[in-house]
Amino acid sequence: MKEIELIIEHSKHFRVRYGEIKYIIIHCSTKSPYEQVKQLDQLGLSAHFIIGRDGKIIENLSVDNVAYHAGISSWDKSLDKSLNEYSIGIELEAPTLGQLKSDYTNKQIRSLLNLLDYLVVCYGIRKENILGHSDIAPDGKPDPGIGFPWKTLANHGFGLWYDLRSLDKSIDEVELLDKIGYNIDNLKATRIAFCRHFLPSEVDKKVEVKWLVDNVFDDVFEIKNKEKYLKTLRAVAKVYTKNKEK
């Protein structure tokens, strides 16, 4: 395991953690890391880590404490209103809120991978429990965006990727999303969240950040290639259910 250099900028917004850490949630913000520290503080929010495009990592809060990063969120039928108690929050700097691949630099992703390496070993976090903010809050949050390299992460053992040759038996959209872990109170929003993570070609790029933040739930969003969507959904459900059984 590589040694990780941290810049300490601790937040005053936290509470002591009692729950077991189960999830790592990836976020992004258009702001620079130091601007993020300031902004989170002003909003009464916090994250555990903030990674800049230069690859430098700020520790905003000790992992032993609960950070206020997830807001209203759920996964796998979790009972609490928020996953804060059970998660580690990592913010990344991404100029267009992660809509472009070029938002994320190699240095930054390398730092993220080193950090994940450390956290997963230290806290015994399962790989399917590394998720994006949009996954756990489909109708509220668009981050880390369609430019985020989920497949690269999965290639390093963080998060899961799918194989289109291995499909779940079900062809029921709701059942499949539910099997993966998504909350489906708002099916249309969940559909977008799924595509943001696993099928970004289905999500139109909206580089105007203000639009994106104000229109996370997109009324005009329609799946273009329904066959491909369902096949991908079945493949993702297959790999998630297989991993959860282990």
Ligand SMILES: [Zn+2]
């Ligand atoms: Zn977020």
